[in-house]
Amino acid sequence: MKINARQQNILARLRQHEDIQIDTMAEYFQVTTQTVRRDVNQLCKAGYARRIHGGVGLPVQLTNTSYQxxxxxxxxxxxxxxxxxxxxxxxxxxxxxxxxxxxxxxxxxxxxxxxxxxxxxxxxxxxxxxxxxxxxxxxxxxxxxxxxxxxxxxxxxxxxxxxxxxxxxxxxxxxxxxxxxxxxxxxxxxxxxxxxxxxxxxxxxxxxxxxxxxxxxxxxxxxxxxxxxxxxxxxxxxxxxxx
The missing domain is CATH 3.40.50.1360 (Rossmann fold)
Known part of the structure; x- marks a missing residue:
């Protein structure tokens, strides 16, 4: 999976905050919630993140995640x-x-x-x-x-x-x-x-x-x-x- 700039930013913010609400990210990036959900869904499918109620969080282990x-x-x-x-x-x-x-x-x-x-x-x-x-x-x-x-x-x-x-x-x-x-x-x-x-x-x-x-x-x-x-x-x- 090739990660776009906004997705890179989402992952960086997750490392700081562990979990973030979709609405909060939409406001931060000044895009629609649908756009954020699409980015988040791709990250979750690839294993970079996991869905939580109303938002997204780090996988169970992103402290030292897999090489790939x-x-x-x-x-x-x-x-x-x-x-x-x-x-x-x-x-x-x-x-x-x-x-x-x-x-x-x-x-x-x-x-x-x-x-x-x-x-x-x-x-x-x-x-x-x-x-x-x-x-x-x-x-x-x-x-x-x-x-x-x-x-x-x-x-x-x-x-x-x-x-x-x-x-x-x-x-x-x-x-x-x-x-x-x-x-x-x-x-x-x-x-x-x-x-x-x-x-x-x-x-x-x-x-x-x-x-x-x-x-x-x-x-x-x-x-x-x-x-x-x-x-x-x-x-x-x-x-x-x-x-």
């Missing part, structure tokens, strides 16, 4: 970020690639002779047909919903390498400019990439600033480069703006 659902959200922006990141990676670099759908998109655009170290199984799947790229895969607990591998063995795996560039995403960004994740295991993996990379790049579309999670990864100031379409960020951050 997350990959559809903000797809166009994620794709632009991925292209920009891939264009910035030098030939022959060793790259650590973490979890997340934006990180995964980058794999589609890697064309140079690189070494990739990852626990992201979608990245592995994409790169399997690229003989120019050497791929190292972490072993551990497989999470089918997230399409990744986690656990202490993955931390040990990452700690055995030193990468030129570490690329990671996040579940959300706080008002105090902290990148955060849903689960401790995810945050620890991202921190391991930070500790074992000479440069660290964060990829995060603007919706992350309205997201919710609770486990700290690091301050945005920690990253050498932040690729995002979010505006009005502190000037001391190293931002590569995506339009």
């Amino acid at each position: 659902l997350r990959s559809d959200l903000q797809f166009d922006v994620k794709d632009k970020i991925a292209k920009k990141v891939a264009d910035s990676i030098p030939d022959g670099a060793t790259i650590m690639m973490g979890i997340g759908t934006t990180v995964t998109r980058i794999a589609y655009y890697l064309k140079t002779k690189n070494r990739v170290i990852t626990n992201n199984l979608q990245v592995v799947k994409i790169l399997e047909s690229n003989p120019e790229i050497e791929v190292y895969i972490a072993g551990g607990l497989f999470r089918s919903q997230q399409q990744d591998v986690v656990g202490h063995s993955v931390l040990t795996f990452f700690n055995s390498f030193e990468a030129d560039i570490g690329i990671l995403g996040c579940a959300a960004v706080t008002e105090s400019h902290i990148a955060i994740e849903h689960e401790t295991a995810e945050a620890e993996l991202s921190q391991s990439i930070l500790h074992n990379s000479r440069q660290t790049w964060l990829v995060a579309d603007a919706s992350k600033w309205s997201g919710s999670a609770s486990v700290k990864i690091a301050s945005l100031a920690t990253f050498d480069q932040i690729y995002t379409n979010q505006t009005n960020l502190p000037q001391d951050l190293a931002i590569t703006a995506i339009e």
Whole structure:
């Protein structure tokens, strides 16, 4: 399902409020209730939301929902970020690639002779047909919903390498400019990439600033480069703006 701009906005507001009435959304968007219902029905059918009396709410679990659902959200922006990141990676670099759908998109655009170290199984799947790229895969607990591998063995795996560039995403960004994740295991993996990379790049579309999670990864100031379409960020951050 391709999600339109208003539907993206509905999902962002749901993350903030958990449930919203149809009439409230119609007034907010200045459209008819029929238009909102059509958008909501499509979101519910695809599993992004669920109907409640007079309105719409989050699914039972949208705290860390399935890979396919997350990959559809903000797809166009994620794709632009991925292209920009891939264009910035030098030939022959060793790259650590973490979890997340934006990180995964980058794999589609890697064309140079690189070494990739990852626990992201979608990245592995994409790169399997690229003989120019050497791929190292972490072993551990497989999470089918997230399409990744986690656990202490993955931390040990990452700690055995030193990468030129570490690329990671996040579940959300706080008002105090902290990148955060849903689960401790995810945050620890991202921190391991930070500790074992000479440069660290964060990829995060603007919706992350309205997201919710609770486990700290690091301050945005920690990253050498932040690729995002979010505006009005502190000037001391190293931002590569995506339009």
